[in-house]
Amino acid sequence: MPLQPTTKRLTSVDIASMKGGTPIVALTAYHTQTARLVDGLAEIILVGDSLGMVMHGFETTVPVTLEMMILQGQAVMRGSARSLVVVDMPFGSYEESHEQAFRNAARILKETHCGAIKLEGGAHMAATIEFMVRRGVPVMAHIGMTPQSINTLGSFKALGREEASWKRFVDDARAVAEAGAFSVVVEAVAEPLAAKITDEIAIPTIGIGASAACDGQILVLEDMLGLSARVPKFVKKYGAIGDQIRQAIEDYATEVRARTFPAKEHTYDMKG
Numbered sequence: 001m002p003l004q005p006t007t008k009r010l011t012s013v014d015i016a017s018m019k020g021g022t023p024i025v026a027l028t029a030y031h032t033q034t035a036r037l038v039d040g041l042a043e044i045i046l047v048g049d050s051l052g053m054v055m056h057g058f059e060t061t062v063p064v065t066l067e068m069m070i071l072q073g074q075a076v077m078r079g080s081a082r083s084l085v086v087v088d089m090p091f092g093s094y095e096e097s098h099e100q101a102f103r104n105a106a107r108i109l110k111e112t113h114c115g116a117i118k119l120e121g122g123a124h125m126a127a128t129i130e131f132m133v134r135r136g137v138p139v140m141a142h143i144g145m146t147p148q149s150i151n152t153l154g155s156f157k158a159l160g161r162e163e164a165s166w167k168r169f170v171d172d173a174r175a176v177a178e179a180g181a182f183s184v185v186v187e188a189v190a191e192p193l194a195a196k197i198t199d200e201i202a203i204p205t206i207g208i209g210a211s212a213a214c215d216g217q218i219l220v221l222e223d224m225l226g227l228s229a230r231v232p233k234f235v236k237k238y239g240a241i242g243d244q245i246r247q248a249i250e251d252y253a254t255e256v257r258a259r260t261f262p263a264k265e266h267t268y269d270m271k272g
């Protein structure tokens, strides 16, 4: 008889049902250990392709590969049991055709056992989203500032400051919702635009640098913990983990140099 998991993990359907209710908490995680810490406290753990910048020091997310996403997706699944784990599809793994998108999404689902994938793009990706959803792939969309398009956008700056430019973003949100996405990340758009999008579509919006009116919020874990060297202006730091790590390393180095480490109680007892 197959073993039944003792806790029920949230699904994309659970997240979709949270539209307009208690705000959804989402955070990124890329490793087993950080996934353990986030699991159950956030409804969604996103294995974001931001891992290319945060873990690997790339300037953008463009160099991230499908293999990198699968490896870290597996690590996060091993560290979690409650939250819905969403794995980002990296640049170049889904834009070419519906078939390419489905094939690579299926690999992510099969090889990581995560509950959903995320891809960037609005109206121009709607047909692909519909193709995937109809074939059993839960899709989280991502509109507004889409970091994988940095080479055509030119910079990571916020969008939609002028009301005259809003229509395109509202159309994007409607298109991905109608295509069957179960939720949509709305990144770095003007506050009233994010609020309007949230009002107008039937799926949860997950804001990042957008509006408190969104149905949920997401942050990059390392940014909000104070571990990242550079963070976007909108990020509130809830910790100073980078400073604590540095202090711990300095304390260790001081003890090693003073030959006071290892202290007697921290040596192996060979007899024991």
Ligand code: KIV
Binding pocket: 028, 046, 047, 048, 049, 050, 051, 088, 142, 185, 208, 218, 219, 220
């Ligand atoms: O890659 C990522 O971490 C993301 C979030 C910031 C939304 O896409």
